Amino acid sequence: MNNEYQQMLNNARRGKYILGAFNVFNHISAKAVVKAAEELDSPVIIEMSTSVVKKLGIRNAISLLNTVKEEAKIPIIIHLDHCVDLDIALECIDNGWSSIMFDGSGLSLEENIKRTKQIVAHAKKYNVHVEGEVGDIKGTEDDIHSDVSLLANFEDTMHFIEQTGVNTIAPAIGTAHGQYNGIPHINYELIERLANESSCPVVIHGGTGLSKEAYERFIKCGAAKLNISTAIKQAYIDAIIQFSKKEKVVYEPLKADEEILNAIKEVVKEHIMLFNQLKK
Ligand SMILES: [Zn+2]
Numbered sequence: 562m563n564n565e566y567q568q569m570l571n572n573a574r575r576g577k578y579i580l581g582a583f584n585v586f587n588h589i590s591a592k593a594v595v596k597a598a599e600e601l602d603s604p605v606i607i608e609m610s611t612s613v614v615k616k617l618g619i620r621n622a623i624s625l626l627n628t629v630k631e632e633a634k635i636p637i638i639i640h641l642d643h644c645v646d647l648d649i650a651l652e653c654i655d656n657g658w659s660s661i662m663f664d665g666s667g668l669s670l671e672e673n674i675k676r677t678k679q680i681v682a683h684a685k686k687y688n689v690h691v692e693g694e695v696g697d698i699k700g701t702e703d704d705i706h707s708d709v710s711l712l713a714n715f716e717d718t719m720h721f722i723e724q725t726g727v728n729t730i731a732p733a734i735g736t737a738h739g740q741y742n743g744i745p746h747i748n749y750e751l752i753e754r755l756a757n758e759s760s761c762p763v764v765i766h767g768g769t770g771l772s773k774e775a776y777e778r779f780i781k782c783g784a785a786k787l788n789i790s791t792a793i794k795q796a797y798i799d800a801i802i803q804f805s806k807k808e809k810v811v812y813e814p815l816k817a818d819e820e821i822l823n824a825i826k827e828v829v830k831e832h833i834m835l836f837n838q839l840k841k
Pocket residue numbers: 643698702738766767788
């Protein structure tokens with residue numbers, strides 16, 4: 562188990578705030594997340610989805626993230642998000658990731674437990690933290706698409722935690738990846754019960770587009786980590802659109818990069834403030 566990460570999660574639960582985990586896909590986005598956290602003097606989790614890691618190559622991805630981490634003035638956790646492939650999960654563990662999520666949501670509970678257990682056993686040797694998923698979180702994440710949200714229940718989630726020995730748990734509570742159409746029905750009671758009756762920190766996926774009240778309620782219920790992906794992608798593409806709309810086209814790639822970085826940085830800062838992290 563990654564002690565630094567465990568400490569960060571425990572601090573969040575004790576200090577009544579949520580740790581923001583932001584999805585990045587290249588050097589600019591990773592740098593922007595770290596800069597935002599530095600400006601607010603807050604620890605942060607940088608996540609990369611498995612499809613991005615596959616495109617960049619595991620070695621390239623980890624070297625990019627490690628470089629950003631080494632230059633950072635605040636604690637950084639590097640996390641692999643939504644990995645369904647056992648081989649990739651094992652390879653990432655071998656290549657320096659601090660934490661990985663094994664997504665067995667497409668499997669039966671028993672098969673999910675079996676595979677997650679294998680990952681946990683391997684990860685332990687390298688002090689790598691493992692996040693598991695129970696139920697099926699709605700929306701599109703990577704190439705994984707789910708139309709129906711198969712919500713987790715307390716008994717299955719506790720059984721999964723006990724059987725697998727995961728370090729964090731992401732139960733499907735009614736949040737979704739991507740954009741919300743309307744207000745989601747969220748099972749706050751499940752978060753609260755898990756936070757009270759298990760020592761395994763609870764992770765919320767699909768954090769983009771929820772209300773301030775929803776974030777406050779997650780904190781009150783005792784959730785420890787909240788994932789933000791869509792908002793980062795939107796900030797990135799919107800900044801490109803804005804840059805290309807300038808009266809006179811500017812053929813300076815580094816100027817465009819700077820504007821993209823600043824746009825993402827502002828979005829991340831906004832979320833870190835909403836997550837109450839500054840009161841730590
Ligand atoms: Zn997710």
